[in-house]
Amino acid sequence: MINSGDTAxxxxxxxxxxxxTPGLAFFxxxxxxxxxxxxxxxxxxxxxxxxxxxxxxxxxxxxFAPSNGFWGGFGWFGLKGVGLEPYADYAGTIPHQAxxxxxxxxxxxTPALILGAFAERMKFSAFIAFILLWATFVYAxxxxxxxxxxxxxxxxxxxxxxxxxxxxxxxxxxxxxTALAIxxxxxxxxxxxxxxxxxxxxxxxxxxxxxxxGFNAGSALAANGLAVNAFVVTNTAAAAAGLSxxxxxxxxxxxxxxxxxxxxxxxxxxxITPAAGFVSVIPAILIGLLVSVFCFTAVSIVKxxxxxxxxxxxxxxxxxxxxxxxxxTGLFASKAVNPGGADGLFFGNPKQFLVQLTAVCVTLIYxxxxxxxxxxxxxxxxxxxxxxxxxxxxxxxxQHHERAYTxxx
Amino acid sequence: MKLIIxxxxxxxxxxxxxxxxxxxxxxITVSEVLxxxxxxxxxxxxxxxxxxxxxxxxIRLEIAVNENFVEPTINAIVKGAKTGETGDGKIFxxxxxxxxxxRTEERGxxxxx
Numbered sequence: 241m242i243n244s245g246d247t248a249x250x251x252x253x254x255x256x257x258x259x260x261t262p263g264l265a266f267f268x269x270x271x272x273x274x275x276x277x278x279x280x281x282x283x284x285x286x287x288x289x290x291x292x293x294x295x296x297x298x299x300x301x302x303x304f305a306p307s308n309g310f311w312g313g314f315g316w317f318g319l320k321g322v323g324l325e326p327y328a329d330y331a332g333t334i335p336h337q338a339x340x341x342x343x344x345x346x347x348x349x350t351p352a353l354i355l356g357a358f359a360e361r362m363k364f365s366a367f368i369a370f371i372l373l374w375a376t377f378v379y380a381x382x383x384x385x386x387x388x389x390x391x392x393x394x395x396x397x398x399x400x401x402x403x404x405x406x407x408x409x410x411x412x413x414x415x416x417x418t419a420l421a422i423x424x425x426x427x428x429x430x431x432x433x434x435x436x437x438x439x440x441x442x443x444x445x446x447x448x449x450x451x452x453x454g455f456n457a458g459s460a461l462a463a464n465g466l467a468v469n470a471f472v473v474t475n476t477a478a479a480a481a482g483l484s485x486x487x488x489x490x491x492x493x494x495x496x497x498x499x500x501x502x503x504x505x506x507x508x509x510x511x512i513t514p515a516a517g518f519v520s521v522i523p524a525i526l527i528g529l530l531v532s533v534f535c536f537t538a539v540s541i542v543k544x545x546x547x548x549x550x551x552x553x554x555x556x557x558x559x560x561x562x563x564x565x566x567x568x569t570g571l572f573a574s575k576a577v578n579p580g581g582a583d584g585l586f587f588g589n590p591k592q593f594l595v596q597l598t599a600v601c602v603t604l605i606y607x608x609x610x611x612x613x614x615x616x617x618x619x620x621x622x623x624x625x626x627x628x629x630x631x632x633x634x635x636x637x638x639q640h641h642e643r644a645y646t647x648x649x
Numbered sequence: 650m651k652l653i654i655x656x657x658x659x660x661x662x663x664x665x666x667x668x669x670x671x672x673x674x675x676x677i678t679v680s681e682v683l684x685x686x687x688x689x690x691x692x693x694x695x696x697x698x699x700x701x702x703x704x705x706x707x708i709r710l711e712i713a714v715n716e717n718f719v720e721p722t723i724n725a726i727v728k729g730a731k732t733g734e735t736g737d738g739k740i741f742x743x744x745x746x747x748x749x750x751x752r753t754e755e756r757g758x759x760x761x762x
Contacts, residue, residue, distance in 0.1 A: 432698035493694050503696060540697025553696065 242326060243333035245463040250331070250338045253458020257345035260451035261288050261352050267444025267506070268356050270437040271552050275634025276360045277436065277644045283367055287352045290368065291375055295344040302380035304330065304343065306389035311381045329389045331461040342458060347383070350407045351375055356552030357415035358422045358624075361631050364639040366624040373614045374414065378607055382410050386599065398599035399573055399581055399592070401470065402459035404514025404566040405603045412559025413604050414611035415550060421615045422625050424549035426632070438498060445502040449478055452509045456516035469577055470516035473524035474509065480528025481508025488536050500536075503557065507535040510561035515569040518581045523572035530568075531561050563600055570596030650745040650761060651719050655710040656684065657730040657738040662708050665729030672725040674718060676762065678711040688735055707738065713748055715758045 265284035269277045291299065298317050305312030306329070316322050319340065327336040351371045355362075383406050385391040386398060393405075400406060435441055456474040460467035485504025486496035511531035512524060519527070538556035550556060570593035573584035583589040618624055625631075630638040637643060657665060662679065669677065683704035690703040714722050723740060731737055750760040 431700065432695065434693060434695050434700060489694075493697075495694075497694065499695055536697075544697065 241333060242335060243462070246331075246333040246461065247335065247338055249463035249467065250334050250342050250458060250461060253454035254338070254342040254345050256451045256454025257342070257349065257458065258288075258451075260345075260448050260455065261285075261349050263444050263447025263451055264349065264352055265444070266440045267448060267502075268359065268552050270440030270442075270444060271435040272359050273433050273634070274436045274645060275636055277440075277636065278640055278642050279364070279635035280355070280359060282364070282640055283355050284352050286368065287355075287371055288348055290371060291348040291351065292344060294372065294375060295347050296340075299347055299375060299380060300340050300343065302376065303347070303383040304340075304388050307384070308390045311384045312388055312390075333462060339461065342461075343383075346403055346407060346455075347375060347379055350379055350403075350411050353407070353411035353554055353558055354415045354418060356554035357419040357550050359551040360425055360635060361422060361625055362635075363622070363624060363626050364635075366618050366622045369618045369622055370418075370614060370624070373618070374611060377614065378410065378414065378610050379406075382406050382603055382606065385602070393599045393602065396598065397582060397592070397595050399518055399569050399596065400514045400566065400599065401517035401569075402456045402513045404510075404562045404569070405599050408510050408513060408558040408562030409566065409600060409603045410607045412555050412557075412562055413607045415554035416548070416559065417608050417611040418615055419548055419550040419555065421612060421619070424547070425551065426628060428549055429547070435499065442498055442502055445505055449505060449509060452478070452513075456513060460517060466517055466578055469520070473516050473519060473521055474512050476521050477512035477515075477524040477528035477531075478505045478508040480525045481505055481511070481532045482528075484508075484529045484532035485536055488532060492540075503535070503539070503553070504532045507531045507557050507561040510558055511565035511568065513562070514565045515572065518569055518573035518578050518584075520572075520574065520577050523568070527565065527568045527572070531564050534564050535560050559604075563604075566596050566600050567593065570594075650748055650758060651714055651716065652743040652745045653710070653712045653714060653719070653722055653726075654741040654743065655712075655726050655730070655738065656682070656707050656740075657710065657726070658732070658736060659706050659708045661730045661732070665710070665726055668725035668729035669712075669722065672718075672721040674712060674714065674722050674725060676712060680709045680711075682707050682709045686736065705736075713745055713761050715761050 261284055265281045269280040272280055296319055298314055301314050301316035302311045305316045307313055322336050322340055324335040324337055326332050331339045351374055385393040386400050386406050452474055453471055457467045457471040460470055482501045482505035486501045489500040490496045508528040508531055511527050535557050538560045539553045571585045573581055574587050575583050582592050585593045684707050685705055690705050693700040693703055712722055726740055748760045749756050
């Protein structure tokens with residue numbers, strides 16, 4: 241039976257999550273140098289277009305068609321069999337296509353997250369090839385295992401409300417793989433460029449936070465109490481994490497920065513993503529306070545020490561934050577919040593923590609290995625990195641023949 | 650003829666202009682530049698990446714003057730720009746070989762006006 245409130249909420253949530261991809265574009269875009277900002281916007285925008293079409297052709301089928309194995313196969317190619325009546329195994333009160341389009345927005349933003357790792361040095365042609373292969377061979381299987389009917393992590397009881405593993409750990413470790421494979425930006429040890437437009441970074445953060453209400457609360461797939469719980473803990477975790485990062489900077493660097501507060505908020509949103517439909521508000525505060533400690537360490541201490549150039553901290557924020565969130569779900573999940581979930585370690589069920597750990601490890605290993613393979617393949621056939629001169633001139637002019645800001649009118 | 654180049658603090662520009670007008674120096678070109686002196690700027694930190702020796706915003710004035718206006722111009726700039734703190738700036742005096750007014754094609758001291 242279709243419920244109009246549920247359907248309305250899921251449609252609005254889909255629109256909110258769609259807005260997160262342009263939001264991400266500005267979040268990342270403000271961080272790069274002036275000469276590369278259009279390349280970030282273009283990469284995000286083209287992912288939105290590319291995966292939107294890929295999804296309805298075969299992406300949704302691979303990820304969510306029922307199976308008993310690796311992925312869903314092509315039975316729902318071109319949305320055959322995906323109609324306007326509900327599909328009870330996923331969401332019993334909304335049209336099947338509403339669930340499909342909601343999931344489409346997740347499939348779109350996940351590959352977009354990765355581009356923070358190789359910003360300012362990837363060829364646009366290689367980027368498109370990489371994204372298409374990655375969406376097909378990394379995103380679809382992992383989404384299937386965690387959320388699809390027949391997925392083995394779903395059968396194991398892994399809890400991932402809105403995509404801690406499927407989206408954040410997945411994209412985050414792929415980011416590390418590509419950052420290592422593509423190498424550091426030229427002369428990056430001598431000076432790390434400052435963000436060229438911090439207001440864009442903040443604007444992007446605001447759009448992400450706003451959209452994340454759809455990302456998390458929409459994953460309840462109904463306009464009900466669970467959606468409200470997800471909404472409340474999402475806002476709380478983001479807020480706690482923003483405060484936490486600012487305080488850490490105040491103590492360590494002498495001053496709190498907007499870049500830090502914004503980064504903290506995003507890390508908090510990442511961490512609460514798997515947990516939003518399973519934990520209550522006090523654990524949400526703890527999750528937020530601690531994620532900034534972990535991500536700040538990853539970004540400001542571990543990264544400079546090891547010297548990899550994960551340019552916009554896709555690994556440091558999304559992978560580390562997602563790992564903490566997925567494991568914290570195993571600690572703080574409570575059936576009192578969601579009877580359809582499970583209890584975590586602190587509620588008398590240590591086994592859940594191990595299940596979460598398994599899901600985290602499977603995601604890490606599979607995504608790391610296959611992302612690296614895809615990168616090497618693309619490099620072999622197309623060549624991934626731009627040459628030195630193109631990198632110095634900037635991707636906007638060399639890859640797109642465009643300039644973001646006029647200097648002389 | 651001399652070309653006077655002055656690097657001053659951006660927030661002092663209005664006062665310097667006032668003093669120049671009082672000295673009857675009405676010709677000026679202004680540009681925004683980046684630079685630093687012996688203090689090598691302030692430290693900026695972005696997610697743990699420290700930037701030292703960074704360049705601060707300054708204003709650059711270029712004024713072409715006849716000999717008799719050199720001292721009054723210098724005095725006006727100093728009066729308007731000086732705060733006594735580091736970062737006040739510097740003034741450079743260059744010899745000016747020629748000056749042409751484009752509209753009338755006059756040359757020399759008359760063209761400086």
